Amino acid sequence: MDSTAFSLEEEIYQAHAPAGARRIEYCVKCLMPNSRPRISFDSQSVCNACRYAESKPRVDWEARRSEFLTLVEPYRSRNGEWDCVVPWSGGKDSSAIAHRLKFELGLNPLLVTFSPMMPNEVGSHNREALIRKGFDHLFFRTNQDVHRRLAKRFFIERGNPKVAWDAGVNTIPVQVAVNYGIPLVFYAEHGESEYGGRVLKADSNKFRDFTEVLEHQIGDDPRNWIDGQTTASDLNPYLYPDLDRVRSVGVRAMYFAYFFRWSMFENYHYIKDQLDFHTHPHGRTVGTFTNFDSLDDKIDDLYYYMQFIKFGFGRCVRDASRLIQNGHMTRAEGLELCRQYDGEFPHLYLDEVLDYLDLTREAFTEIVDMHRNPEIWTREGGEWKLRYPLR
Amino acid sequence: MLCNRLITMLTFNNGVLFRTKNFIPDYRYTLNFVDAWSVDEIVVLDVTPPGEGVRANFHAVIKGFAARCFVPLAAGGGVRSLEDFRTLLGVGADKVVIGTAALETPELITQAAKLYGSQCVVVSINTRRTAPGHYEVCSHAGSLRRDLRPEVWARRVQELGAGEILVHPVEQDGSLEGFDNELNRRVADAVSIPVLACGGAGKWEDLANGFKLGKVSGACTACIYHFTETSIQSAKTYLLNAGIPVRP
Numbered sequence: 001m002d003s004t005a006f007s008l009e010e011e012i013y014q015a016h017a018p019a020g021a022r023r024i025e026y027c028v029k030c031l032m033p034n035s036r037p038r039i040s041f042d043s044q045s046v047c048n049a050c051r052y053a054e055s056k057p058r059v060d061w062e063a064r065r066s067e068f069l070t071l072v073e074p075y076r077s078r079n080g081e082w083d084c085v086v087p088w089s090g091g092k093d094s095s096a097i098a099h100r101l102k103f104e105l106g107l108n109p110l111l112v113t114f115s116p117m118m119p120n121e122v123g124s125h126n127r128e129a130l131i132r133k134g135f136d137h138l139f140f141r142t143n144q145d146v147h148r149r150l151a152k153r154f155f156i157e158r159g160n161p162k163v164a165w166d167a168g169v170n171t172i173p174v175q176v177a178v179n180y181g182i183p184l185v186f187y188a189e190h191g192e193s194e195y196g197g198r199v200l201k202a203d204s205n206k207f208r209d210f211t212e213v214l215e216h217q218i219g220d221d222p223r224n225w226i227d228g229q230t231t232a233s234d235l236n237p238y239l240y241p242d243l244d245r246v247r248s249v250g251v252r253a254m255y256f257a258y259f260f261r262w263s264m265f266e267n268y269h270y271i272k273d274q275l276d277f278h279t280h281p282h283g284r285t286v287g288t289f290t291n292f293d294s295l296d297d298k299i300d301d302l303y304y305y306m307q308f309i310k311f312g313f314g315r316c317v318r319d320a321s322r323l324i325q326n327g328h329m330t331r332a333e334g335l336e337l338c339r340q341y342d343g344e345f346p347h348l349y350l351d352e353v354l355d356y357l358d359l360t361r362e363a364f365t366e367i368v369d370m371h372r373n374p375e376i377w378t379r380e381g382g383e384w385k386l387r388y389p390l391r
Numbered sequence: 392m393l394c395n396r397l398i399t400m401l402t403f404n405n406g407v408l409f410r411t412k413n414f415i416p417d418y419r420y421t422l423n424f425v426d427a428w429s430v431d432e433i434v435v436l437d438v439t440p441p442g443e444g445v446r447a448n449f450h451a452v453i454k455g456f457a458a459r460c461f462v463p464l465a466a467g468g469g470v471r472s473l474e475d476f477r478t479l480l481g482v483g484a485d486k487v488v489i490g491t492a493a494l495e496t497p498e499l500i501t502q503a504a505k506l507y508g509s510q511c512v513v514v515s516i517n518t519r520r521t522a523p524g525h526y527e528v529c530s531h532a533g534s535l536r537r538d539l540r541p542e543v544w545a546r547r548v549q550e551l552g553a554g555e556i557l558v559h560p561v562e563q564d565g566s567l568e569g570f571d572n573e574l575n576r577r578v579a580d581a582v583s584i585p586v587l588a589c590g591g592a593g594k595w596e597d598l599a600n601g602f603k604l605g606k607v608s609g610a611c612t613a614c615i616y617h618f619t620e621t622s623i624q625s626a627k628t629y630l631l632n633a634g635i636p637v638r639p
Binding site for chain 1: 614620629
């Protein structure tokens with residue numbers, strides 16, 4: 001055993017995994033590795049996301065629907081005011097939710113978009129297509145001097161340029177709900193239950209737990225981001241309103257996917273039937289085989305690439321696993337696609353992304369490599385290799 | 392005036408960095424980003440479950456920090472004997488943290504203090520809240536309750552020769568909801584040696600409250616995002632603005 005592995009950076013990526021390293025294993029049902037944060041595997045090497053998916057056919061969806069109708073009844077608008085906020089990207093999932101809430105469930109949603117960091121054509125086209133069906137929409141774009149600075153900082157420190165965006169996309173709909181006095185907020189799915197993670201409370205797949213969001217998605221309190229450059233007032237868009245104010249308005253945040261069977265594939269088909277929904281202009285998104293998911297931000301290719309660098313699984317593993325879990329694909333089919341596309345370099349918008357982050361290509365490569373987990377990566381003959389390739 | 396200390400606390404399972412909350416691993420990779428220069432002190436704890444892993448992996452972690460940082464380094468977790476003290480100090484620790492062993496063999500505190508000096512002996516007091524305003528010392532990672540009040544035990548370990556006390560309310564870990572300052576204040580009022588708070592700090596205001604309300608002289612945080620270069624700078628600016636003396 002090499003007892004100096006931790007202290008000497010040059011030996012970190014040696015042929016043998018560092019002292020104390022885990023062995024990376026993959027779920028035998030889907031393709032998710034145990035390096036996904038907070039996932040857990042049972043004794044049969046099946047991940048908790050697959051077990052959750054297995055439980056879905058046993059759910060009495062009619063009962064859930066009734067539960068939904070009972071819960072929202074007291075909040076229903078009777079004078080034409082908005083009765084719910086839908087955090088909305090214009091993508092298939094949030095558009096399907098908004099459409100169903102309005103036309104199937106009779107609510108009156110206000111759509112709230114926290115602007116993509118680097119908006120594109122297909123995103124604005126898809127948003128406009130739904131707005132034309134009869135929705136009111138608020139579009140919130142933060143101070144881009146601050147946002148770019150935070151993106152660069154967190155790309156360097158955490159390998160994730162979207163930390164501040166994650167905070168904003170979570171807080172702005174709640175800020176709107178509180179300030180407009182709108183009682184309900186509908187989120188899509190509870191990621192920790194749906195995709196493998198750690199669930200803090202029995203009903204946290206029904207009602208949104210803001211502490212869990214802070215802990216899991218953002219990591220620390222945005223107030224801590226104040227430094228020599230970033231001031232308290234720069235951070236307004238990233239802060240939750242006081243819990244007292246949330247309570248006085250009585251805002252309740254719920255997950256649509258708890259009440260209605262959730263499948264990203266079915267959402268896509270639903271929304272495609274309802275409106276002129278455009279997919280990726282290049283036929284598929286970089287790093288995966290899908291063309292209909294997470295389309296609206298040019299920085300997303302980098303975001304998913306960094307997931308691959310840090311945890312050893314890319315966007316293709318994510319997409320294929322979700323489709324396998326909901327019965328739309330076999331593991332063998334998914335594996336084949338992942339061998340072809342997973343971890344593909346985000347070349348398409350790279351120049352624009354480097355400009356956004358104010359980085360040279362050299363600095364960019366150096367930062368990417370700093371985030372490679374030596375448990376997952378080894379360096380052989382000048383090439384980065386996964387220690388435990390997907391199989 | 393003595394400066395208050397900002398302390399990084401990191402937990403390791405068999406040499407791999409873990410976050411404290413229920414000891415679930417967090418593989419958001421921090422090796423390159425822990426700013427080992429601006430913090431005032433680092434505490435590393437071995438949380439490898441008994442019977443698992445290899446101690447050498449934890450020792451490698453200590454060696455790594457000892458080589459890269461120039462602030463005091465405290466190490467602990469599973470320390471039971473003077474031999475364990477010798478080993479941890481040998482691989483580069485400046486102080487040793489003991490918890491369960493202090494309860495089971497209190498004479499170890501005295502022996503270690505005689506041999507290595509009081510400043511080297513940090514007693515971790517793990518507590519549970521039994522009722523509002525009532526606390527009890529516990530051990531074995533919180534699983535075993537002792538019929539003992541934290542402030543009483545604190546006074547006793549001071550008499551035995553401990554140089555510092557780390558107050559650790561186990562249910563508070565990773566809550567990001569702030570320290571239990573009622574508990575901290577009771578312990579700090581009971582002794583004259585420095586008291587360190589840990590468990591639950593989320594925002595800088597929580598650290599400030601630990602110093603002001605909890606009367607501690609050191610505040611630990613285990614949130615990995617609190618140790619990057621910009622974060623430490625930001626925490627210290629906040630504390631200085633709040634009138635709390637820290638090393639800039």
